[in-house]
Amino acid sequence: MKIRASAVALGLTSVLVTTSACSSAGSSPSSGGDSGTIHVLVYGDASNKVEKQIVETFNRTSKVKAVLDTIPGADYQAKLNTVINTPQAPDVFFNWGGGSIQPYVKSDLLLPLDDMIAADPGLKGNFLPSVFNTAVIDGKSYGIPMRGTQPVLLFHNKKVLADAGLAVPRTWDELLGAVQALKAKGITPFALGGGDQWPTLMWYEYVFDRVAGPELFQKALSGDRSAWESEDAKKALGMLEQLVDAGAFGSNFDSVKFTDGGSPALLAKGKAAFELMGSWEYATQQDGNPEFAKSQLGYSGFPGIAGGKGDPANLVGNTNNFYSVLKKSKHPEAAAAFLKLMYSEEFVKAQLAIGNLPTTTNTEQFLGTAADPDYSKYQYDLVKAAPSFQLSWDQAYPPAANTPIRTAVQQFFSGKLDVDGFVRAMQALPAS
């Protein structure tokens, strides 16, 4: 019965898409309905508060009115993919930069923003370059940062570290030392939500960066598959294997998830000492364990690796979210005016107030107004000083590669794949 339902869904989608494709071939579509509006499609969640406010600000002065359409988060990508080449497509839409827009660039649906930037250099100059570059594809800019940055940090439980007489590890050797000391005390060194798979991937992103530098992944992403079998790649994999074998993550991490609160609880309750997680760990802990978040939650960058090629200041994670503009939008000049608001004072203050960390160059002067000024300032300085800020692998590749990447990282950690098996799995990823 369920098969039939999905078959119906699939079939209907195809009917809708083919018919709408036909109609758009005949007459030029009025993007977003009537002529006096631009539609802005965003990922629906708590941050929509700011997006609503900015749209209102825009509409106060603009002749062309902006309409905000929100799609509940889990359905966002599928919905966007369904409408983007139809007359129902928005003019401006939310995305993650990198691989998330690459297929649309390939299909020639997106408007390069370089002309807008030529007219108003502030559209590029007012953003931190390491973030802005995430939405640059083949030398052309396709997105303007529009939310907060989310670097991956090493969080820890201050009390557990103090009880074990440990300092925050700055090097790989200190990290391995901490693993031994914590295991001896019966504490899982690193909480890991392996059931979600993407938290496991974060370990690869950092260890590969520290050992081989950001260039290795960039090389692999651009299609040079030999990068995966290089000396450095194998060395990084060997170190990860060593970490898993040492019991750094305990033995049941594949049954634990971050998304259902499992791994954050391990950290908060002192059953684990560290968790490598995106900056949203802070908000998650504030939500679930407010006492812990206030007094015992510590954070630091990922340790450096001696002899490695990567700068210990390099970051990985979600650089930011972006607004991109569709080529067929009837009001690109209105879209440009709308995008300019993304570095306005009002925007920065509103984002900071809800706990997001915008990546404009003027963010610094408003950090005092953030929900938690210390934490925001710490992150901002990291991002600003980072020589490289690598977008998460699963988002840097186009969506088709998403599951194979996650499957491979899970299987390597659980021992189902060896080094060669992992290398082969990564080499088999759909080319970008």
Add this chain to the structure above:
Amino acid sequence: MSALSHMSGSVGRLRAEGRTGVGVTRPGLAWAVPATVFFLLFAIVPLALVAVLSFTSWNGVDAPRFNGLANWTSLLHDPVMTQSVRLTLVLTVAGAVVQTPVSILLGVWAAGHQRNRAVLSAIFFIPLLLSATAVSVVWRAVLDPNFGVPSQMEWLFGDGNLMGSQAGALAVLTFVGMWQWTPMHALLYQGGARAIPRVLYQAAAIDGAGKVRQFLHITLPQLRNTMITSVILMLVGGLTTFDTVLILTQGGPGTDTTNSAFYMYRRAFKSFDFGEGSAIALVLVMVATLVSLAVVRLSGYDRMRSTSEGL
């Protein structure tokens, strides 16, 4: 020649009867139009479109491009696909094997007239009222290795890494499926058991058969048709298990619990490869059709033999 004239003769006779018979005329074809139209529109047309899509490469954005047999050959050489068919069959068979005995015992018990039966039956029925999503979320929490039941019962669960191994994850999926679907099948068996003529038990009691013999030699054979219905429902449900996989294991660890329905979803709606997703959907349709046909043939369900012959 003679056969032909015989046939035309019989057709003529039928027509004559149709015209003269009072109140036995067949309903006109027009009556079947609404159902047929809906079936065509929502089952046959989409199925045909999926069949067409399975020969295309389509990311949902550009127009579909025909790529011949590329999807099919890549599926044929895709170890995850082969594994997914095997896992689908394993989950389906395990579901039927585990659920059937429990449902029969519960259903037959619930058909009796014991004290507290109605209250307990109502409680047993609760899981069926919950959505599969809610059930999966609850069981994930209950089976959490650090904070759930396994952390209190280390002698049974070890380190509680249930979702970390293929066997553990499959066992969890089968168990949660059983927890959720047993009540419905118990209900079927309850109805079936209630319909068994009392005289059979009375006769058996006179002949000296105890409870166990009565169960084995009267109840079970009399439930044969109910059993076939129930097993077909289990098989069809098992083949399309999706929600529990999505929430409990996400097809993992790795791809160890990626059954065909989940794999189809992953290819089509996560990787935006609708061509290959459609091909997987068609494989599922074919497997489901074959399994249903096999069950109907093997069980003699198509002949619909009565269990009340000679009564």
